[in-house]
Amino acid sequence: MSDIGQIRQSAISAAFLGDLDACRFHLGRADVTDHERAWLYCQLSEALYHNGIHDNAVECARIAFDLQPEKEEIANLCAWVFSNCGRHEEAAAAYERLLVIRSQWAAGHRHASGSFAAAGQFDHAIFHGRKASDLDPHSFEFAFHAACLLEAAGRHAQAVDYFMRAAALDPADACVLRHLSAALFALERGEQAVALALRAVTLAPSDRLSALHATELLLRTERYDEAAAIILDAVAVHREDHVALRLLSATQILRGRAEEALEAIDRAITLAPETTEYLLHRANLLYRLGRLEEAAETFGRAAALDPSNPDTKRSQLTVYFDSGRFIEALAVGGELIRTSPDNEEYAQAVLQVLNRRFEMLDGDYVVLSERALRSPRQLRPQPTIFAALHTQARVIYALIIRETRTRFADSKLGYGWALLEPVLHILMLSVVFAVLMRGRPPIGNEFFIFYYTGIIPYHLFVHTSSNMTYAITGNLSLLQLPLVSTFDVIMARGLVELLTDTLVAVILLAGFGAIGLGVLPHDLPALSASVIAVWLLGCGLGFINAVLNAFFKSWDKIWAQLTRALYFCSGIFYVPGMMPDWVRDILVWNPILHAVDWFRSSFFPEYEPHWLDRSYLAIVAAVTVVAGLGFERALRRHLYEPL
Amino acid sequence: MITLDRVSKVYRTRSGRKTVLDNVNVTLESGHNFGILGVNGAGKSTLIRLLAGSEMPDRGAVRRYSRVSFPLGFGGTFHGALSGRENVTFVARVYGAEVRAVTEYVEGFAELGEYFHMPVNTYSAGMRARLAFATCLAIDFDVYLIDEVTEVGDQRFRRKCAEAFRERTLRSDIILVTHNVHTLRQYCDRGAILDNGELTLFDDIGMALGRYHRMVQESL
Numbered sequence: 093m094s095d096i097g098q099i100r101q102s103a104i105s106a107a108f109l110g111d112l113d114a115c116r117f118h119l120g121r122a123d124v125t126d127h128e129r130a131w132l133y134c135q136l137s138e139a140l141y142h143n144g145i146h147d148n149a150v151e152c153a154r155i156a157f158d159l160q161p162e163k164e165e166i167a168n169l170c171a172w173v174f175s176n177c178g179r180h181e182e183a184a185a186a187y188e189r190l191l192v193i194r195s196q197w198a199a200g201h202r203h204a205s206g207s208f209a210a211a212g213q214f215d216h217a218i219f220h221g222r223k224a225s226d227l228d229p230h231s232f233e234f235a236f237h238a239a240c241l242l243e244a245a246g247r248h249a250q251a252v253d254y255f256m257r258a259a260a261l262d263p264a265d266a267c268v269l270r271h272l273s274a275a276l277f278a279l280e281r282g283e284q285a286v287a288l289a290l291r292a293v294t295l296a297p298s299d300r301l302s303a304l305h306a307t308e309l310l311l312r313t314e315r316y317d318e319a320a321a322i323i324l325d326a327v328a329v330h331r332e333d334h335v336a337l338r339l340l341s342a343t344q345i346l347r348g349r350a351e352e353a354l355e356a357i358d359r360a361i362t363l364a365p366e367t368t369e370y371l372l373h374r375a376n377l378l379y380r381l382g383r384l385e386e387a388a389e390t391f392g393r394a395a396a397l398d399p400s401n402p403d404t405k406r407s408q409l410t411v412y413f414d415s416g417r418f419i420e421a422l423a424v425g426g427e428l429i430r431t432s433p434d435n436e437e438y439a440q441a442v443l444q445v446l447n448r449r450f451e452m453l454d455g456d457y458v459v460l461s462e463r464a465l466r467s468p469r470q471l472r473p474q475p476t477i478f479a480a481l482h483t484q485a486r487v488i489y490a491l492i493i494r495e496t497r498t499r500f501a502d503s504k505l506g507y508g509w510a511l512l513e514p515v516l517h518i519l520m521l522s523v524v525f526a527v528l529m530r531g532r533p534p535i536g537n538e539f540f541i542f543y544y545t546g547i548i549p550y551h552l553f554v555h556t557s558s559n560m561t562y563a564i565t566g567n568l569s570l571l572q573l574p575l576v577s578t579f580d581v582i583m584a585r586g587l588v589e590l591l592t593d594t595l596v597a598v599i600l601l602a603g604f605g606a607i608g609l610g611v612l613p614h615d616l617p618a619l620s621a622s623v624i625a626v627w628l629l630g631c632g633l634g635f636i637n638a639v640l641n642a643f644f645k646s647w648d649k650i651w652a653q654l655t656r657a658l659y660f661c662s663g664i665f666y667v668p669g670m671m672p673d674w675v676r677d678i679l680v681w682n683p684i685l686h687a688v689d690w691f692r693s694s695f696f697p698e699y700e701p702h703w704l705d706r707s708y709l710a711i712v713a714a715v716t717v718v719a720g721l722g723f724e725r726a727l728r729r730h731l732y733e734p735l
Numbered sequence: 736m737i738t739l740d741r742v743s744k745v746y747r748t749r750s751g752r753k754t755v756l757d758n759v760n761v762t763l764e765s766g767h768n769f770g771i772l773g774v775n776g777a778g779k780s781t782l783i784r785l786l787a788g789s790e791m792p793d794r795g796a797v798r799r800y801s802r803v804s805f806p807l808g809f810g811g812t813f814h815g816a817l818s819g820r821e822n823v824t825f826v827a828r829v830y831g832a833e834v835r836a837v838t839e840y841v842e843g844f845a846e847l848g849e850y851f852h853m854p855v856n857t858y859s860a861g862m863r864a865r866l867a868f869a870t871c872l873a874i875d876f877d878v879y880l881i882d883e884v885t886e887v888g889d890q891r892f893r894r895k896c897a898e899a900f901r902e903r904t905l906r907s908d909i910i911l912v913t914h915n916v917h918t919l920r921q922y923c924d925r926g927a928i929l930d931n932g933e934l935t936l937f938d939d940i941g942m943a944l945g946r947y948h949r950m951v952q953e954s955l
Contacts, residue, residue: 494814
């Protein structure tokens with residue numbers, strides 16, 4: 093033992109001299125056991141620490157800990173030295189080692205937690221912090237420590253549990269209440285949070301942090317007047333507190349007291365003139381108050397303080413722009429573009445300034461609103477029905493003229509095509525049936541006339557119903573004119589077809605006369621009636637088609653197929669009398685067939701088919717017209733979108 | 736004078752239904768030029784089309800005691816396959832105006848040159864706007880509805896338009912939608928703010944602008 097006493101003495105004196113090597117030499121002597129050596133190193137480390145030689149103290153503690161980490165008193169002392177010398181990771185390791193031996197040691201867990209937290213290992217820190225508080229639930233400090241760690245890690249619900257524990261141990265501690273309140277607010281338990289924050293203020297009326305916290309919560313829960321009462325008290329106590337003044341300013345804005353808000357932020361800026369955020373706040377406030385000059389000046393100060401923040405400059409630009417100072421706005425805009433050349437919004441803003449500047453260059457823009465001398469025009473009466481009809485007639489007339497221009501706009505033949513189509517059609521049918529089949533027409537002597545009487549009503553129906561189909565989709569631009577309605581464009585197309593096909597029919601008849609096939613209808617009223625009836629049928633279906641095509645873009649294709657089928661079912665190149673009775677009984681459901689036979693019978697007096705039912709066609713036409721017009725009127729508002 | 740009598744209008748957009756007007760009762764008096772303010776997407780263009788009659792309200796009635804122009808804006812009212820001249824003729828006929836006088840005025844004002852006789856499809860956006868502008872001026876409307884087109888064309892043409900409008904405002908009113916504060920102050924003496932289905936009238940454009948600025952600031 094005296095040996096060890098000697099060794100210790102010589103080692104300690106060597107250590108005092110700062111001679112760690114000599115010290116080691118003494119302690120490394122073979123006749124010292126590991127335990128004694130470790131103990132001696134510990135002693136030495138402690139002595140070194142007390143003498144302020146921290147590096148060497150750490151060095152010795154490391155040696156001791158390496159020698160006998162499992163010994164409680166050694167680990168404890170080493171941990172203490174590590175911790176005090178700022179070697180938190182090693183301290184944490186040492187405490188962990190100790191806790192293997194004494195797992196129920198609450199203070200040890202608390203130390204370990206502190207060391208882990210200082211070393212930045214928060215998961216471990218939280219684990220040990222909670223363990224410490226759980227082992228010794230009556231320690232205020234342990235509970236508060238664990239809660240703060242949990243709160244910092246964003247684990248609000250668990251933090252609340254430990255803050256509650258701390259608050260139960262010391263209900264008068266404002267700091268705990270404040271923290272608990274913040275955690276509860278993060279959990280969206282606003283009511284409780286505010287109540288606790290207010291209690292914290294009551295407990296410690298002069299505590300600045302409690303007041304700031306309570307004010308902030310009250311503002312967030314829109315209890316502005318209570319917030320104002322607290323923050324005003326706080327400002328009265330802490331006269332030099334610029335954070336409180338900034339909060340007061342925000343409170344006053346929310347209460348709609350802009351002037352007082354401005355006064356508060358001005359005081360804050362006097363106390364902390366270098367804070368950019370305060371200047372920005374003040375500038376926004378001035379802008380809101382309409383004091384553009386001062387706002388611009390304040391934004392300028394903020395921009396000078398923090399030249400790297402483009403948002404400040406952007407705000408400055410807006411203010412300059414709104415106060416008409418385009419030159420300054422342009423200067424700021426130039427800097428913006430230089431610092432953030434790829435920001436589209438900035439570029440847009442600068443472009444706007446440039447445009448305005450252009451307008452100002454000449455300066456002879458006339459102010460137009462000064463027209464006090466002008467007497468307002470006389471008001472016009474609401475249009476009567478007659479006037480409205482007159483306008484509509486005018487519109488339809490204009491549309492008809494326009495339609496005739498565009499009807500065949502795509503083909504070079506233009507209107508010639510309207511004439512050529514039925515001529516070719518009749519010629520083809522005549523050639524096929526007359527030459528190839530060497531037959532005679534079922535009625536009359538001339539193939540031309542017979543096919544003519546079939547083609548004309550059929551074409552009138554197909555042209556009318558098909559061309560009206562595109563009335564809405566093809567006239568979207570015209571429908572933007574307020575006076576032009578969907579009814580007008582559809583109706584105009586129908587009328588164009590009636591006019592065109594009637595004209596074509598007359599010209600063809602004249603042509604037949606010219607080549608010596610002179611046939612005139614013997615019953616003009618019947619002819620007109622059949623034409624009107626089939627046109628009305630076409631119109632009714634045309635309205636329905638136009639509406640359907642506005643909703644279903646390929647309806648026109650379906651309609652084209654239907655009309656092609658009708659071509660074979662309408663008795664154009666035959667008379668229904670040639671068909672077996674059962675076929676004819678089906679065919680007579682087709683109203684076009686009646687139209688063709690009606691038309692035909694007005695040409696050939698001897699042709700008076702017993703299946704011809706004129707009233708059937710008339711009724712079907714009337715019903716379709718009513719349905720088509722009703723359909724259009726019902727869906728009028730949904731037929732097209734504004735361009 | 737245009738009266739909105741319990742007018743409601745809801746618009747369907749990709750993001751859902753948007754109320755432009757919600758049971759609005761206002762009268763835009765004649766003898767005043769109105770500037771319409773509202774954030775993007777508030778429905779200013781729809782309002783202009785309702786005033787014009789290009790669009791019908793969902794409920795209520797828009798009564799016009801004046802001859803109101805078609806909305807002068809970016810949307811086309813011209814048929815692409817027809818020439819400028821034919822289009823102008825059409826508009827003149829629709830409004831019952833003297834066709835010859837209108838086309839001559841437009842030809843002189845719009846400065847389209849040979850393009851006046853070519854299909855509108857071949858026009859640039861600026862040329863289309865010039866044609867629309869000139870057509871609108873050529874017809875004697877009581878109220879002109881303008882939706883953001885005062886920025887059209889080069890500076891000289893803009894000045895020409897302003898000049899023409901100055902002369903026109905001696906007789907007619909203007910209802911103007913623009914983001915350009917300067918233009919609003921120049922042309923309008925009264926203002927209206929369209930916000931969330933409400934249309935608020937102001938007797939002074941300055942008041943309207945001030946209120947609007949505060950509104951925009953608060954929403955930021």
